[in-house]
Amino acid sequence: xxxxxxxxxxxxxxxxxxLKKNINxxxxxxxxxxxxxxxxxxxxxxxxxxxxxxxxxxxQVLELKPSQLHAIFTKPEIAAAELNIGEIKLTQQQLIQSxxxxxGEAPDGIVCYGRVAEMAILQQWLIQERSRVxxxxxxxxxxxxxxxxxxxxxxxxxxxxxxxxxxxYAPSLEIILTEALGLTTRKQTSEAGVAQKISQLLFQLRQNxxxxxxxxxxxxxxxxxxxxxxxxxxxxxxELFRQIAQLEHQSCLLIISNEKPQDLAILESASAxxxxxxxxxxTTAADRLLEDKQLSEKELWHELITIYRGHPLALKIVATTIxxxxxxxxxxxxxxNTFFLGDLKFxxxxxxxxxxxxxxxxxxxxxxxxxxxxxxxxxxEPNLLMNCSEIIWLLDCLKRRSLLETIQENNQTWYTxxxxxxxxxxxxx
Ligand SMILES: Nc1ncnc2c1ncn2[C@@H]1O[C@H](COP(=O)(O)OP(=O)(O)OP(=O)(O)O)[C@@H](O)[C@H]1O
Ligand SMILES: [Mg+2]
Numbered sequence: 001x002x003x004x005x006x007x008x009x010x011x012x013x014x015x016x017x018x019l020k021k022n023i024n025x026x027x028x029x030x031x032x033x034x035x036x037x038x039x040x041x042x043x044x045x046x047x048x049x050x051x052x053x054x055x056x057x058x059x060q061v062l063e064l065k066p067s068q069l070h071a072i073f074t075k076p077e078i079a080a081a082e083l084n085i086g087e088i089k090l091t092q093q094q095l096i097q098s099x100x101x102x103x104g105e106a107p108d109g110i111v112c113y114g115r116v117a118e119m120a121i122l123q124q125w126l127i128q129e130r131s132r133v134x135x136x137x138x139x140x141x142x143x144x145x146x147x148x149x150x151x152x153x154x155x156x157x158x159x160x161x162x163x164x165x166x167x168x169y170a171p172s173l174e175i176i177l178t179e180a181l182g183l184t185t186r187k188q189t190s191e192a193g194v195a196q197k198i199s200q201l202l203f204q205l206r207q208n209x210x211x212x213x214x215x216x217x218x219x220x221x222x223x224x225x226x227x228x229x230x231x232x233x234x235x236x237x238x239e240l241f242r243q244i245a246q247l248e249h250q251s252c253l254l255i256i257s258n259e260k261p262q263d264l265a266i267l268e269s270a271s272a273x274x275x276x277x278x279x280x281x282x283t284t285a286a287d288r289l290l291e292d293k294q295l296s297e298k299e300l301w302h303e304l305i306t307i308y309r310g311h312p313l314a315l316k317i318v319a320t321t322i323x324x325x326x327x328x329x330x331x332x333x334x335x336x337n338t339f340f341l342g343d344l345k346f347x348x349x350x351x352x353x354x355x356x357x358x359x360x361x362x363x364x365x366x367x368x369x370x371x372x373x374x375x376x377x378x379x380x381e382p383n384l385l386m387n388c389s390e391i392i393w394l395l396d397c398l399k400r401r402s403l404l405e406t407i408q409e410n411n412q413t414w415y416t417x418x419x420x421x422x423x424x425x426x427x428x429x
Contacts, residue, residue: 008099010076011045016085017072018043021062026105032057036105037179044102046182049073101156102183105166105215112150114285115143118277122151125275126211126252127158133245135255135264138279139402139418140347141313144256145215147279152213152254159251160208166215173236176214177201184208198240205244205251212244215256223354229262238263245274258351260400278402281310293319293328300330307339309419317342339423348424351401358386362394363403363417367425372407372414 018024025043029036034054041047050058050073059069064083071079079085125131136144156162163180165171177197184204192200204210220234230238238261244253245267255264260276268274282289286305289312295301308314318333318340326332333340341348355363365381366373378384378391386394395415398404403421407414416422 008045010048010073011043011099013072013076013080013085015043016080017062017083020085023061024108028058028061031061034058037175040102040104041179041182044183045099100160100183101162102164102179103162104164105168106149106152106164106213107145110146110149112143112146113288114282115147115150118147118279119151119154121277122147123155126151126254127155129272129275130250131252131275132249132273133241133253133255133264133275135257135260135268135274135276136279137257137260137276137400137402139311139420140258140351141311141344142279142281142402143312144258144279146312148213148215148254148256152211155211158209159211161204161210162213163210164213164215167219168216170219170231170234173234173240177240180204180212184210194236198236198243201240202243202247202249205249208251210251211254212251213254213256217255217257217261218259218354221257221259221261224356242267245271258402259354260402262400265400281308282312282315283310286310286312286315289315290319293323295319295322295330296328297330300334303334304330307419311344311420313347314341314344314420317344339427341420341424341427344420345424345428348421349428351403351421352424354401356397358390359394359397359401362386362391363398363421364425366404366415366417367422369416372409372416374412374414378415 018028023031025036025039028034029039032054034057038047038050038054042050049055049070055069056066059066062069068079068083071082122134122136125134136148138144152162152164161184163183165176165179167176174194174197177194177200181197181200181204185200205212217237220231220237222228222231228235241253241255241261241264244251245264255261260278264274265276268276282305287301290301290304293316304318305315308318321340321342322328322330322333352360352363361384362378365378365383375388375391375395379386379388384391395404398417399406403418405416405418407416417425
């Protein structure tokens with residue numbers, strides 16, 4: 001076996017060891033204080049073996065002797081047999097695949113109910129049309145990450161490389177580029193500058209069919225009234241997105257966010273190679289979430305799902321509360337006549353805090369409306385004092401931030417807030 005294959009094998013066996021010990025790279029990072037990027041390089045075989053200190057820390061958390069862990073990286077097959085680590089006779093195909101995918105912080109073992117229509121749309125863009133950039137956006141907890149994992153797993157065989165990163169901690173683009181290039185070129189490229197690394201990545205995207213997935217990109221987007229679109233120091237991400245969208249290659253960048261970045265929205269209207277999908281709640285598949293929680297009173301499920309508009313996280317939270325506090329009785333919960341959000345409240349609050357003052361004023365006005373409203377009705381609203389173009393601009397911003405619903409009725413467009421957001425504002429605002 002070649003030396004490089006040996007390190008892929010060691011990485012794969014290390015990954016299996018983590019599975020056996022029921023710990024993922026993220027938690028291992030938290031418990032050892034070791035950077036998760038370092039750990040994911042170990043699992044993908046880019047780093048051949050950990051240094052002495054790190055090895056000792058990892059061995060301690062995994063309850064192994066340092067020598068046992070060391071053996072995994074030096075004599076992987078023998079060590080795997082000694083530690084009784086699952087299936088290690090990997091086929092050449094599996095060996096190559098595990099060395100070409102880096103799932104980063106993507107959740108493992110997810111369940112994705114429903115989403116048939118959304119999967120069909122995304123498949124069309126990803127596989128048939130070969131879109132260069134796909135933006136999947138929607139409210140916090142609506143199921144973006146779940147759907148994206150499901151999509152990427154389903155079509156992983158269509159790609160030479162898969163690279164998933166969450167931008168939740170706002171990593172610098174340089175780190176992300178180094179890691180992506182580490183996966184596709186198997187070389188450390190730390191000496192090159194960001195611009196050079198962007199062109200190296202684009203070269204890789206031309207040479208190979210890669211699926212890059214950047215989750216939670218709202219962390220690098222600017223908040224509030226600012227005219228800049230990215231947080232200070234992160235504008236260079238915008239440059240990368242623009243180049244991936246506009247230059248010719250055979251790969252795809254899937255962007256997941258609760259906001260659609262405005263610069264990409266502008267490019268989208270001019271190019272068929274950028275697509276975006278705003279994710280809404282679950283429809284009939286929402287039943288399965290309530291079934292999982294073994295709620296009774298099936299005749300009331302529809303009512304509960306309608307109140308929360310099929311928002312999967314809200315339904316999971318509410319169903320747990322109904323089970324634990326109301327002895328699984330939906331009717332007793334509904335009798336409280338309250339709108340309960342549990343921890344989802346904090347997620348919506350986070351999204352609300354990103355708004356500019358003008359957006360907040362409009363959002364609060366919309367929250368008080370009992371009916372759908374038109375632009376002319378908003379213009380006549382005494383609390384707003386905004387002209388038509390200002391209102392249109394703000395509605396556009398709220399739509400991109402996944403807070404607004406638009407409805408076509410009687411040849412006219414009507415506006416309202418996403419029901420969960422509306423209820424949040426009326427209860428807690
Ligand atoms: N289709 C689905 N089937 C089953 N469970 C789902 C589905 N979609 C979402 N969920 C569940 O709802 C919760 C929220 O989903 P997810 O994390 O994918 O949302 P998100 O939109 O990525 O949220 P955030 O904006 O906070 O990143 C998770 O617990 C997930 O398991
Ligand atoms: Mg998510």
